[in-house]
Amino acid sequence: MNKLNFLSPDKNNLYAYLYSGIGLFSLSILIVFLNSFFSLDLTSFLPGTISYFLPLIIGFMGLHLIRIEYSGIKFLDIINKNINTNKFNALLSLLIIFAVIKSLPPLLSWFIIDANFAGDSKDACSGSGACWAYIKTWFNRFMYGMYPNAEQWRINLSFIALAFLGGVGFFATEKFKKYLTLYYVIIYPIIAFLFIFFFISGGPIFFDFSYGIIAAVISIIIGFFIPSKFKMYYFLIIPIMIYILLKYVFFYEELIELGKIQAFEWVETGAWGGLSLTFIVSFFCLIFCFPIGLFLSLGRRSDLPIIKYISIGFIEFWRGVPLITVLFMSSVMFPMFLPEDMFIDKLVRVIIAISLFEAAYVAEVIRGGLQALPRGQYDAAKSLGMGYWKMHIFVILPQALKLVIPGIANTFLALVKDTPLIFVVGLLEIVGMLNLAKTNPEWLGFAMEGYVFASIVFFIICYAMSKYSYNLEQKYKTER
Amino acid sequence: MNFKKILPQLLTLVVVILVFGFFSYNAQVNMENRGITFGYGFLSQESSFDVQFSLIEYDGSHSYFRAYLVGLLNTILVSVIGIVFATIIGVVVGIARLSNNYLIERTAAIYVEFFRNIPLLLQIFFWYFAALRALPLPEKADPIFGVFFLTIKGFFVPAFVWNNLDIFIYSVIAAIISIVFVRLYAKKKQENQGIQTPVLSISIGLLIILPLLSFLLGGVNASVEIPVIEQLSQTSFTFKGGLKLPPELISLALALSLYTATFIAECVRAGVQGVSKGQKEAAASIGLTPNQVLKLVVMPQALRIIIPPTTNQYLNLTKNSSLAAAIAYPDLVLVFAGTALMQTGRAIEIVSITMLTYLTLSITISIFMNWYNKKIAIKEK
Numbered sequence: 001m002n003k004l005n006f007l008s009p010d011k012n013n014l015y016a017y018l019y020s021g022i023g024l025f026s027l028s029i030l031i032v033f034l035n036s037f038f039s040l041d042l043t044s045f046l047p048g049t050i051s052y053f054l055p056l057i058i059g060f061m062g063l064h065l066i067r068i069e070y071s072g073i074k075f076l077d078i079i080n081k082n083i084n085t086n087k088f089n090a091l092l093s094l095l096i097i098f099a100v101i102k103s104l105p106p107l108l109s110w111f112i113i114d115a116n117f118a119g120d121s122k123d124a125c126s127g128s129g130a131c132w133a134y135i136k137t138w139f140n141r142f143m144y145g146m147y148p149n150a151e152q153w154r155i156n157l158s159f160i161a162l163a164f165l166g167g168v169g170f171f172a173t174e175k176f177k178k179y180l181t182l183y184y185v186i187i188y189p190i191i192a193f194l195f196i197f198f199f200i201s202g203g204p205i206f207f208d209f210s211y212g213i214i215a216a217v218i219s220i221i222i223g224f225f226i227p228s229k230f231k232m233y234y235f236l237i238i239p240i241m242i243y244i245l246l247k248y249v250f251f252y253e254e255l256i257e258l259g260k261i262q263a264f265e266w267v268e269t270g271a272w273g274g275l276s277l278t279f280i281v282s283f284f285c286l287i288f289c290f291p292i293g294l295f296l297s298l299g300r301r302s303d304l305p306i307i308k309y310i311s312i313g314f315i316e317f318w319r320g321v322p323l324i325t326v327l328f329m330s331s332v333m334f335p336m337f338l339p340e341d342m343f344i345d346k347l348v349r350v351i352i353a354i355s356l357f358e359a360a361y362v363a364e365v366i367r368g369g370l371q372a373l374p375r376g377q378y379d380a381a382k383s384l385g386m387g388y389w390k391m392h393i394f395v396i397l398p399q400a401l402k403l404v405i406p407g408i409a410n411t412f413l414a415l416v417k418d419t420p421l422i423f424v425v426g427l428l429e430i431v432g433m434l435n436l437a438k439t440n441p442e443w444l445g446f447a448m449e450g451y452v453f454a455s456i457v458f459f460i461i462c463y464a465m466s467k468y469s470y471n472l473e474q475k476y477k478t479e480r
Numbered sequence: 481m482n483f484k485k486i487l488p489q490l491l492t493l494v495v496v497i498l499v500f501g502f503f504s505y506n507a508q509v510n511m512e513n514r515g516i517t518f519g520y521g522f523l524s525q526e527s528s529f530d531v532q533f534s535l536i537e538y539d540g541s542h543s544y545f546r547a548y549l550v551g552l553l554n555t556i557l558v559s560v561i562g563i564v565f566a567t568i569i570g571v572v573v574g575i576a577r578l579s580n581n582y583l584i585e586r587t588a589a590i591y592v593e594f595f596r597n598i599p600l601l602l603q604i605f606f607w608y609f610a611a612l613r614a615l616p617l618p619e620k621a622d623p624i625f626g627v628f629f630l631t632i633k634g635f636f637v638p639a640f641v642w643n644n645l646d647i648f649i650y651s652v653i654a655a656i657i658s659i660v661f662v663r664l665y666a667k668k669k670q671e672n673q674g675i676q677t678p679v680l681s682i683s684i685g686l687l688i689i690l691p692l693l694s695f696l697l698g699g700v701n702a703s704v705e706i707p708v709i710e711q712l713s714q715t716s717f718t719f720k721g722g723l724k725l726p727p728e729l730i731s732l733a734l735a736l737s738l739y740t741a742t743f744i745a746e747c748v749r750a751g752v753q754g755v756s757k758g759q760k761e762a763a764a765s766i767g768l769t770p771n772q773v774l775k776l777v778v779m780p781q782a783l784r785i786i787i788p789p790t791t792n793q794y795l796n797l798t799k800n801s802s803l804a805a806a807i808a809y810p811d812l813v814l815v816f817a818g819t820a821l822m823q824t825g826r827a828i829e830i831v832s833i834t835m836l837t838y839l840t841l842s843i844t845i846s847i848f849m850n851w852y853n854k855k856i857a858i859k860e861k
Binding site for chain 1: 485488489492493496502503504506507509510511513579580581582583584587593594597598599600601602605606609610611613614799800802803805806813817821827828831832834835838839842843
C-alpha cells in the first residue's frame with residue numbers, strides 16, 4: 001500500500017482520498033444544514049470563532065482531498081471541473097453553497113411557511129411571514145387601478161380579443177402571409193385603438209375621428225381600383241378630401257346628435273391603472289416608437305443635409321435628457337404650447353412623450369444595423385435601378401432589421417421598464433397603485449409584499465420578452 | 481441640385497418651422513393671458529424654501545440659482561457614487577460570469593437576469609420603502625465596528641476633522657504628478673534601454689510617503705469624530721457629530737449601482753469574450769507570463785470593446801438618477817423642476833434649464849469618451 005499524503009492527493013489511493021474527502025464535505029454541509037433549518041449547533045463545544053468557521057474549514061479540506069485529476073470516475077471529474085478547479089474556486093463554491101443553505105429557511109418561512117394567505121383585513125396577518133392576503137385583497141386594484149369593479153369585464157374582454165387578433169399571424173395561410181405586415185403595422189393598431197377608445201374608455205360612438213375611419217375605409221376600398229401608377233398621389237389626397245366632405249358636408253348636423261350616444265359608461269383615463277395600464281401604455285408606445293425611429297434613422301443617414309441635421313438634433317436631444325424630465329415637460333410645459341381651448345388627455349400626452357423618447361433610442365439601434373451592412377448591398381440595389389425607397393424596403397431594411405433584433409428588444413424592454421415613471425403625471429400603473437395601497441391606513445406596513453409581487457410580475461414579463469427576442473434572433477439568423 | 485433633392489428638404493423645414501412657430505405663438509399667447517413675462521431674472525430672487533440635504537451652504541434666503549446648484553451637486557454626488565459602485569460590482573460580476581466554476585457563473589447569471597428585468601423605479605421603492613424601513617431606530621442601532629450606525633434615519637459614519645487640509649491635498653496632488661513623471665520616465669527607459677522599472681510599487685510608495693510626510697512635517701493632523709447618540713425629546717433620538725448619509729441617498733445609490741452593474745457586467749463579459757483565443761495563445765507562445773498576457777494583450781483589446789457601451793451605461797445612470805424625485809432625494813429634478821417650479825410657476829424656463837443641464841452633462845461625457853475612445857482605438861497604418 002502506498003503512503004497516504006493528505007497534502008497532495010493523487011490517483012494511487014483514490015478511494016481513501018475520495019471517501020475521506022466526501023465524508024468531510026458532507027459533514028460540513030450537514031453542520032450548516034442542521035444549523036440553519038433546525039438551529040442545532042453541532043460544534044457548540046468549540047470556541048465561538050472556530051465553531052463559526054469550522055464548516056468552511058472542514059468543507060475546504062474535503063474538497064481539497066477529492067481534487068484528483070483524471071480519476072476515471074465520471075461524476076468526480078465533472079465536479080472537479082466545474083466547482084473545484086483550484087483552492088480559490090473551492091472556497092467560493094463552498095461559500096455559495098453555504099449562503100444558499102443559510103438563506104433558504106428565512107426565505108421559505110417568509111414566503112410560505114409563516115405567511116398568511118387567507119383573510120381580508122390586516123388582522124388576518126398575524127404571522128411573522130409575508131401577508132399575501134394583502135395582495136389578494138388589493139389584487140383587483142393592482143390589475144385595474146381605479147377602474148369601476150362592475151366594468152372590469154370590458155378590459156378583460158378587450159385584452160382577450162386583442163391577444164387573439166394579435167395571434168392571427170400564427171394561423172395565417174400562405175395566401176395571406178404577404179398582408180401580415182400591413183395588418184400588424186396599420187390595421188391591428190387601429191383595431192386596438194378602437195377597442196380601447198370605445199370599449200375600455202367607453203367613448204361616444206360617433207367621435208371626430210370616426211369620420212376619419214370611415215374616410216379611410218372608403219378610400220382603401222376605392223384604392224383597389226386605382227392603377228398603381230397614381231396610387232401614391234391618390235392616397236395623399238383622397239382620404240383627406242373624403243374626411244372633410246364627410247365632416248362638413250354630409251353628416252354634420254344629423255350625426256352630432258348620434259355622437260352623444262354612448263354604449264358604455266365613460267371611464268376617464270385618470271381612473272385607469274394597474275397592470276392593464278402598463279400594458280396599454282407599453283403597447284401603444286411600442287407601436288408608435290418603431291416607425292418613428294425607423295424614419296429618424298433613415299433621416300440621419302440621408303444625403304440631404306437639412307433632413308440629416310434635423311434628425312441628428314432630434315435624436316440627440318431625446319437621448320440626452322432623462323425620461324422623467326420629458327414627462328415633466330409633457331405635464332407642465334406642454335399645455336403652455338397649445339391653444340387654450342385645446343386639451344389633450346394626459347394618457348395621450350404620456351404615450352406621445354414616451355414614444356418620441358424611445359424612438360430616438362430605436363433610431364440609434366437601427367442606424368447600427370444600417371451601418372453594419374456592406375456598401376455592396378447599396379451598390380447592387382442601385383445597379384438594379386432601384387430608387388431610394390425601393391432599395392430600402394426590399395434590400396436594405398430586411399437585412400438591417402434582422403441584425404438589430406437584440407438591440408430593438410432591449411429598447412422595448414427598457415420601454416416596458418420605464419412605464420412606471422408615468423406616476424409623474426398622476427397616472428398610477430402597478431407600481432403607482434402599490435404606493436397608493438401602501439399609504440392606506442388599514443393596510444400600513446406591507447410595502448415589502450407589494451414590491452415583491454410587482455417585481456415578480458415585471459420579472460415574468462421582461463424575462464419572457466427577452467427569451468422571445470432571443471428565439472426571434474435565432475430564427476432569423478442568416479449566414480453572411 | 482435637382483428638384484427631387486430640394487423638395488423633401490424644403491417640406492421638412494417648413495413643417496418643422498410651422499410646428500415650432502405654432503408652439504411658440506401659443507406659448508406667447510398663454511403667457512400673456514396669465515400675465516407672465518418670459519425671462520430668467522427669477523434666478524436671482526430669494527427662493528424661500530429649504531432643502532433637506534445639501535453639499536453647499538443653503539437655506540431659504542439664498543437665490544433660486546443657488547437652489548439649482550444644490551440640486552445639481554446632489555445629482556452629481558449620487559451619480560458619482562453610483563458609477564463607482566456600479567463599476568466595481570459590474571466588473572466583478574462580469575468576470576464571475578466568465579468563470580469556469582459552474583456555481584459562480586450561475587450565481588452571477590441569476591443576479592444579472594434578476595436585477596435587469598425589474599424596473600429601476602421599483603427597485604428604488606423597494607430599498608427605500610421596504611428594505612431600509614426595516615432598519616432599527618437610532619436608539620436601538622447596533623454599532624458596526626463600533627463606529628458606523630445603520631439606522632432608519634440614515635447611515636451615520638465617522639467624519640474626519642482636518643487641520644491644514646489644504647497641505648494634505650497638495651501633497652496628494654504632488655504625489656499624483658510625480659507618479660505621472662515616473663511613468664513617463666519608465667516608459668522612455670524601456671523604449672531606449674529595454675529595462676523595466678517597477679512602476680506600480682514606486683507609485684504606491686509615493687502615494688503613501690508624500691501624504692505621510694505632510695502629516696509629519698506639514699503640520700497636518702486629522703482627528704476622527706465618531707457619531708454619538710443624542711436625545712431630542714422623550715422618544716426621539718438622533719446621532720450628533722460625524723457624517724450623516726440620508727436613507728434617500730443610500731437607497732438611490734444602492735438601486736442605481738445594482739441595476740446599472742448588471743448592464744456593465746454584460747459589457748465586460750462581451751468585451752473579454754470578444755478577444756479572440758488566438759491572441760492569448762500567440763501571447764503565451766512568445767513567452768509572456770499569464771499576468772503579462774492579461775495586462776498587455778487581453779485587457780487593451782477588451783477595453784476597446786468594453787468602454788463605449790460602458791460609457792453609455794454611465795450616461796444612463798446619470799439620467800436615471802433623476803428618479804430621485806420619486807423618493808424625495810433633493811436632486812436637480814426634485815429641487816428645481818419640482819419645488820422651484822411650483823413656487824414660481826415658470827414652467828418653460830425651469831424645464832428648459834433642467835433639460836439643458838442634463839443635455840450638457842450627457843454631451844460633455846460623450847465628447848470626453850469619444851476622445852478617449854479615439855485615443856485607444858487601433859491605429860492602422
